[in-house]
Amino acid sequence: MVKAVVGEETQLNLAEDRLFQSEVPAQVGLVVGKLSSGLDRGFVFDLILTPPNDSGAPACSVPESGKDDKKKGSKGKSQVEPSSLLIDIDWVAEHARQVSRMLLGGMNVVGIYVWATESLFKASNVIIWQTVKEVAEAAPFYESKVDERLLIHISYSPRRWICRNCTVGSSITSSSLRPCDFKMGRVLSSLQTFKCMYNFEIRLPIFHDSPSNVGTFREVLCNRILQHAKELGGAKALINGNLVVEDEPCTTDGSHDVELLLPFIKDAPIEASSQKEVAGIVIFTGSICSFAYLSPKEPISQAIADIKGDIIMSLQSRLDIICDEAEDVTHSAIDDSEEASNEISTERPIPQHILQLLRKPCKLSFPRRVLIPWVASAFICDYLQPSDTFEVLKEHCKELMSMEAPTDTSSILEPETEATSLTTKSFWDAVLTRYSTSGSDYDSVRKMESDSAGKEINRESFKLTNFNFVAALVIVLLSILVGLVLPIFKA
Structure with a gap:
C-alpha cells in the first residue's frame, strides 16, 4: 500500500503555474510516475494535460447551470449540493492508453489529477473515482498485482495539493479514497x-x-x-x-x-x-x-x-x-x-x-522505436512506420504529452538499426x-530449393561411385585372403 508520495518539484511547480495562468474553472489530466509496492512509496514525475476531444470540447468542464444553486421542489441535502464536474471518462482513458505506449520501463500512468475547487471536488467523488478506474484498465501495469492509483487534487480555493490513494479493484466505498503523505523533492535526478x-x-x-x-x-x-x-x-x-x-x-x-x-x-x-x-x-x-x-x-x-x-x-x-x-x-x-x-x-x-x-x-x-528527450536526463519513446518522418513525433509529443519536441533532431535517438x-x-x-x-525473398528461396535439389543429385552420384569402388576393393582383398588360406587347409 502506497503511504507516501514524492513529486518532482521542478515539473509540478511548472504545472501549478500553468494551471493558475490558464484561468480555467476545472481541468483533468494524467499523472506519470511509479508506484513501488516494496517501498510503500509513490513517485510522481510529471502531470500531463488531457487534450480536447475530437469535437474540440475539453475533457473536464463545469456545468453552466446549477453550480451552487438550489433545486426547487427537491428535499433534503440535494438543495445545497453543487453540481458535479463533467468528465469525458472514455476520452481520458484513451489518452492514458496512448501515453502509456510512449513511456519506457519503470514509468507508468499512475493516476489522474483534478484542478477544481474544494466544493466541486467533493461533489464529484463518484465520477472522479470512475475515471481513475477506467484509466487503470486502459493503462495497466505489466504483471503487477497493484490495484492502487493516485488521485491528486490541486485546489485553488484554498490553494493546496492533496494526494489520495485509490483502490480500483473494487466498488467505491468510504475507504476507496485514502489520503497519503505528499511532498515535493528531487526525483528525476536520482533515477x-x-x-x-x-x-x-x-x-x-x-x-x-x-x-x-x-x-x-x-x-x-x-x-x-x-x-x-x-x-x-x-x-x-x-x-x-x-x-x-x-x-x-x-x-x-x-x-x-x-x-x-x-x-x-x-x-x-x-x-x-x-x-x-x-x-x-x-x-x-x-x-x-x-x-x-x-x-x-x-x-x-x-x-x-x-x-x-x-x-x-x-x-x-x-x-x-x-x-x-x-x-x-x-x-x-x-x-x-x-x-x-x-x-x-x-x-x-x-x-x-x-x-x-x-x-x-x-x-x-x-514500427521502429525512437527515443525522445523528455525531462532531466529521462527519455520517452514513440514508434515510426517506415514512411513516417520526425514531423509525426512532433505532433504526438504536442498532442499526447503536452510538450514541444526538440528542434534539434540530432538529440532524437534511433537505436534500433535492425x-x-x-x-x-x-x-x-x-x-x-x-x-x-x-x-532473401520468396523467389530466391525457390531458386535455392532447385539448386539444392541439383546438389542432392550430384551428391547421390558421388556416393554411388564411392560404393562401387569400395565393393570392388573388398572383393579383391577377399580373393587374396582365400588364396592364402586354402593351401594351408589342404596341407
Missing part, C-alpha cells in the same frame, strides 16, 4: 538508467484449417507474444557484464548495460515439428532497445523486471499500432462504397486476416530460409 538491446526471433506454425486453431492474425500473434513473455520471465541478467545473483540496491551512478540470457526451451520446437498439419510458419524477428528507470532504494531485480516488461509492452504496442491502422483503412474503405466493402472481404489487411487463410507469402514491417519485421512463408520455404540470408 538509475538501465539499457538493454534485445534481439529476438519468434517462430510459430500456421496450421491447416481447423476449428480449434482458427484465429485472426492479431489474436495468434498476441498469444505468442504472451508465451514469449513467460519464456522471458525466466531469463537471467547480466549488468555491466556481471551476473545478477543478489537482490541488492543499485549503488553505482550512470547508465547500466543489461544483457538477458534466455533459458533453453525444450518443448516448443518439438511441439511445432511434431504437427502433421503445419501449412506454414510465421517468423517474427527484430531488435528492441529497452530502457528502464530505477528509483532510489529499489532493488536491482526491479530494474530487470521493468526491462522485461518494457520489451513485452513494446512488442504489444507495435502490434496494436499496425492493427489500429488496418482498422482505419478498413473502415474508410467500407465508408467509401459498397464495392470497396466487397473487395475488402476478399483482400483484408493482414492484421485482420484469419491466419489459416493467409496462403501467400508476405512480409510486414513493424528492422523489426514479420514474415509468413510456407513450411519448407521457412526451413530453407534458415540456411539462407535474412534478406
Whole structure:
C-alpha cells in the first residue's frame, strides 16, 4: 500500500503555474510516475494535460447551470449540493492508453489529477473515482498485482495539493479514497538508467484449417507474444557484464548495460515439428532497445523486471499500432462504397486476416522505436512506420504529452538499426530460409530449393561411385585372403 508520495518539484511547480495562468474553472489530466509496492512509496514525475476531444470540447468542464444553486421542489441535502464536474471518462482513458505506449520501463500512468475547487471536488467523488478506474484498465501495469492509483487534487480555493490513494479493484466505498503523505523533492535526478538491446526471433506454425486453431492474425500473434513473455520471465541478467545473483540496491551512478540470457526451451520446437498439419510458419524477428528507470532504494531485480516488461509492452504496442491502422483503412474503405466493402472481404489487411487463410507469402514491417528527450536526463519513446518522418513525433509529443519536441533532431535517438519485421512463408520455404540470408525473398528461396535439389543429385552420384569402388576393393582383398588360406587347409 502506497503511504507516501514524492513529486518532482521542478515539473509540478511548472504545472501549478500553468494551471493558475490558464484561468480555467476545472481541468483533468494524467499523472506519470511509479508506484513501488516494496517501498510503500509513490513517485510522481510529471502531470500531463488531457487534450480536447475530437469535437474540440475539453475533457473536464463545469456545468453552466446549477453550480451552487438550489433545486426547487427537491428535499433534503440535494438543495445545497453543487453540481458535479463533467468528465469525458472514455476520452481520458484513451489518452492514458496512448501515453502509456510512449513511456519506457519503470514509468507508468499512475493516476489522474483534478484542478477544481474544494466544493466541486467533493461533489464529484463518484465520477472522479470512475475515471481513475477506467484509466487503470486502459493503462495497466505489466504483471503487477497493484490495484492502487493516485488521485491528486490541486485546489485553488484554498490553494493546496492533496494526494489520495485509490483502490480500483473494487466498488467505491468510504475507504476507496485514502489520503497519503505528499511532498515535493528531487526525483528525476536520482533515477538509475538501465539499457538493454534485445534481439529476438519468434517462430510459430500456421496450421491447416481447423476449428480449434482458427484465429485472426492479431489474436495468434498476441498469444505468442504472451508465451514469449513467460519464456522471458525466466531469463537471467547480466549488468555491466556481471551476473545478477543478489537482490541488492543499485549503488553505482550512470547508465547500466543489461544483457538477458534466455533459458533453453525444450518443448516448443518439438511441439511445432511434431504437427502433421503445419501449412506454414510465421517468423517474427527484430531488435528492441529497452530502457528502464530505477528509483532510489529499489532493488536491482526491479530494474530487470521493468526491462522485461518494457520489451513485452513494446512488442504489444507495435502490434496494436499496425492493427489500429488496418482498422482505419478498413473502415474508410467500407465508408467509401459498397464495392470497396466487397473487395475488402476478399483482400483484408493482414492484421485482420484469419491466419489459416493467409496462403501467400508476405512480409510486414513493424514500427521502429525512437527515443525522445523528455525531462532531466529521462527519455520517452514513440514508434515510426517506415514512411513516417520526425514531423509525426512532433505532433504526438504536442498532442499526447503536452510538450514541444526538440528542434534539434540530432538529440532524437534511433537505436534500433535492425528492422523489426514479420514474415509468413510456407513450411519448407521457412526451413530453407534458415540456411539462407535474412534478406532473401520468396523467389530466391525457390531458386535455392532447385539448386539444392541439383546438389542432392550430384551428391547421390558421388556416393554411388564411392560404393562401387569400395565393393570392388573388398572383393579383391577377399580373393587374396582365400588364396592364402586354402593351401594351408589342404596341407
